[in-house]
Amino acid sequence: MDYFEQTYIKKIDRGKIILNFINKYTPLKTGLIFDFGTGTGETLKTLKDAGFEIFGVDINEDFLNYGIKKGLNLKKGSINELKNYPKKANFIRASHILEHLHDPDNYLKDLGEILEEDGYLMVLISGLMNIQYHEENLLSFFIIEHLYYFTLQTLTKILADNGFRFVNGNEEIIALFQKSTQKAYSKISKDFIDNILIYLRIVDIHSLLMH
Numbered sequence: 001m002d003y004f005e006q007t008y009i010k011k012i013d014r015g016k017i018i019l020n021f022i023n024k025y026t027p028l029k030t031g032l033i034f035d036f037g038t039g040t041g042e043t044l045k046t047l048k049d050a051g052f053e054i055f056g057v058d059i060n061e062d063f064l065n066y067g068i069k070k071g072l073n074l075k076k077g078s079i080n081e082l083k084n085y086p087k088k089a090n091f092i093r094a095s096h097i098l099e100h101l102h103d104p105d106n107y108l109k110d111l112g113e114i115l116e117e118d119g120y121l122m123v124l125i126s127g128l129m130n131i132q133y134h135e136e137n138l139l140s141f142f143i144i145e146h147l148y149y150f151t152l153q154t155l156t157k158i159l160a161d162n163g164f165r166f167v168n169g170n171e172e173i174i175a176l177f178q179k180s181t182q183k184a185y186s187k188i189s190k191d192f193i194d195n196i197l198i199y200l201r202i203v204d205i206h207s208l209l210m211h
Helices: 003-011 013-025 042-049 061-069 079-083 104-113 128-133 152-161 190-210
Strands: 032-036 053-058 074-076 089-095 115-124 164-169 174-179
Touching: 013 042, 013 115, 013 164, 013 174, 032 042, 032 079, 042 053, 053 061, 053 079, 061 074, 079 104, 104 115, 104 152, 115 152, 128 190, 152 164, 152 174
Parallel strands: 032 053, 032 089, 053 074, 089 115
Antiparallel strands: 115 174, 164 174
């Protein structure tokens, strides 16, 4: 079994997680799903089998070619390929994209433009308040490729500022939002920021004690 096959099989259960969110928190039974950061398209396989139209983009051509051989509708590229698709999506999954961008507000605006008025956006990123479950220490979590780090609350704020209302999510972060015409602006309190710093310090001390 080659690397791509291992990756595909290992991650295909992610599609079941997405489908569970769709079935539980949205009325969608059919429709068009965009997958931004699709990799081999393993998530889309489950959604395609469930009856959804799918289209995924990524910048890794090797991963994409593997998914295309599996019969998935994938293309190399980014937001422009989604913009050029002949119709808008009912659901968009954006996987580990937001934390890499210099201008996340502009990115969210673009996603809103390619999403139907009552459509849904699912964001997956590495949650700042979830480090203790995945990383041995802080240095292994904070990497140079990430320009931003989010908690569920700070992610909800930036989404609300850009026309999305929170539906459901967790600190991992797997979070679902719906496009909304009512923008809800909010502030992050100093107490909240202080609590994040305390949490990071606790995680750091715990990792030192464990090694």
